[in-house]
Amino acid sequence: MSDQHGLPLDFLFRSMSDAVLIADADLVLQQVNPAATAMLGLPTEALIGGAVQRLFNMNPALMNLFVRDGDQILDVRLPRRRLAVGMGKTLPGGQRLVMLQDVTEKRELESRREALVKAVAHDLRNPISAISGFADLVAKFGALNEDQERFIERIRQTANKLYDVAGQLVDLAWIEAGMPLEHRLVHLPQVIEAAIAELRPLAKRAAVTIATSIQNPMPSVMGDPDRLQAVVRGLLHNAISYGRSENMIVIHAWEQEREVYCSVADRGIGIDDSELDLVFDRLYRSTDERVRDIPGGGLGLTLARTILRRHGGDIWVASNLGEGSTFTFVLPTARG
Numbered sequence: 156m157s158d159q160h161g162l163p164l165d166f167l168f169r170s171m172s173d174a175v176l177i178a179d180a181d182l183v184l185q186q187v188n189p190a191a192t193a194m195l196g197l198p199t200e201a202l203i204g205g206a207v208q209r210l211f212n213m214n215p216a217l218m219n220l221f222v223r224d225g226d227q228i229l230d231v232r233l234p235r236r237r238l239a240v241g242m243g244k245t246l247p248g249g250q251r252l253v254m255l256q257d258v259t260e261k262r263e264l265e266s267r268r269e270a271l272v273k274a275v276a277h278d279l280r281n282p283i284s285a286i287s288g289f290a291d292l293v294a295k296f297g298a299l300n301e302d303q304e305r306f307i308e309r310i311r312q313t314a315n316k317l318y319d320v321a322g323q324l325v326d327l328a329w330i331e332a333g334m335p336l337e338h339r340l341v342h343l344p345q346v347i348e349a350a351i352a353e354l355r356p357l358a359k360r361a362a363v364t365i366a367t368s369i370q371n372p373m374p375s376v377m378g379d380p381d382r383l384q385a386v387v388r389g390l391l392h393n394a395i396s397y398g399r400s401e402n403m404i405v406i407h408a409w410e411q412e413r414e415v416y417c418s419v420a421d422r423g424i425g426i427d428d429s430e431l432d433l434v435f436d437r438l439y440r441s442t443d444e445r446v447r448d449i450p451g452g453g454l455g456l457t458l459a460r461t462i463l464r465r466h467g468g469d470i471w472v473a474s475n476l477g478e479g480s481t482f483t484f485v486l487p488t489a490r491g
Contacts, residue, residue: 173256174239180249182207182221194255196234217241220253231255238262261335279321287314323454330382330461337379340489343408343415344369346380350387351406354395362400365391370409374488378466383486386459386470390419390482393455398423398479415486422479431472435460459484 168175174191178184187202195202202210207221216231220243227243239255246252290310293299299307330336351365358365376383387406394404398421408417426434435456460470467487474480 173254176202176253176255177246178207178221178251178253180251182251184210185250191255194233194237194239194257217253217255219243221251233257233259264334279317283314283318283321287311287318290314320454323458327454327458327461330458330465336382336462336465338377339380340375341378341380341383342373342375343383343417343486344371344373346384347387347406347408347417350384350391353388354391357392358395358404361395361398363395363398364403366403366405368405368407373408374410374415376415376466376486377489378486379462382462383466386462386484387417387419389455389459390484393482394419394421394423394480397421410488413488415488416483417485418481418483420479420481424480425476425478426472426474426480427476431474434472435470 168186168188171188172190174194175186175188176184176191177186184202184205184207187199192199192202197210207218211217211221214232216229220227220229220231220241223243224245227241229241229243231239231241233239233255237257237259239257239259241256242254244252287310290307293307294304347367347369351367355365391404391406398404402422405420406417407420408415410416456470463470463484463486468485470482470484472480472482
């Protein structure tokens with residue numbers, strides 16, 4: 156069995172790590188690959204020619220992937236306490252294709268990351284919140300002079316900064332350690348729209364308008380949609396925070412030479428030429444007092460660059476001090 160380019164499809168079918176099961180219109184299994192027999196713990200001869208209802212009647216999720224119409228995606232429990240993400244699709248002629256991807260280790264890693272975030276929240280964020288709370292209490296025990304009020308405000312700002320940094324440090328360490336990311340088709344315009352929807356209330360409070368200019372159609376990219384949305388959200392959040400009221404932020408996305416570009420432009424504080432190469436450094440914050448007066452941990456851009464480079468992309472900035480900044484990132488298209 157070969158395709159029109161001479162590629163041996165039978166080899167791909169047998170060697171791929173994802174399980175593939177194909178049933179006919181009567182839901183009788185016709186083909187299974189070695190990965191399927193390994194995941195399900197059943198030999199090929201026990202599967203081929205077997206009715207789906209009989210074989211998988213004790214596994215409702217897997218059964219649903221076969222019997223439900225249209226495209227379906229469900230978590231499927233496997234033997235030996237393993238877990239797969241299953242996809243069901245109807246083929247021409249009424250055949251039903253089911254694919255299973257084992258995500259046991261991936262889910263366990265994500266669970267560990269969430270546990271680590273919670274530990275950081277408890278062990279670091281709670282004491283930081285206490286520091287901020289005590290700073291608020293100081294003023295309740297008598298009038299403060301101008302210097303004391305300024306120092307108390309600095310304590311609050313520093314506590315807020317440490318609070319934000321705590322969670323970002325976990326994410327940054329996790330990604331830099333090479334922990335696995337999602338790897339599937341991502342439609343960047345949807346990621347951009349989701350980030351805008353999330354930050355629209357903040358933009359409204361800041362009296363900032365968000366405009367988009369997105370190429371249509373736009374090719375997909377391969378990657379982790381949640382992480383890529385975090386990149387766009389971070390850039391947009393910075394544009395709102397460091398921009399000026401009554402101004403516009405423009406998000407532009409386009410394809411060029413098999414790469415997808417996205418830029419976020421604001422008309423805000425801007426960045427001095429001497430700091431353009433430093434803003435992506437870990438914990439770096441501008442010496443500009445206007446920037447320091449805005450809460451921030453100095454990790455957002457570092458995290459964005461790390462995520463993009465894990466996806467085979469990159470990010471850079473062009474800016475004029477006092478006129479605004481444009482952050483642009485690039486990702487390879489899924490079609491190469």
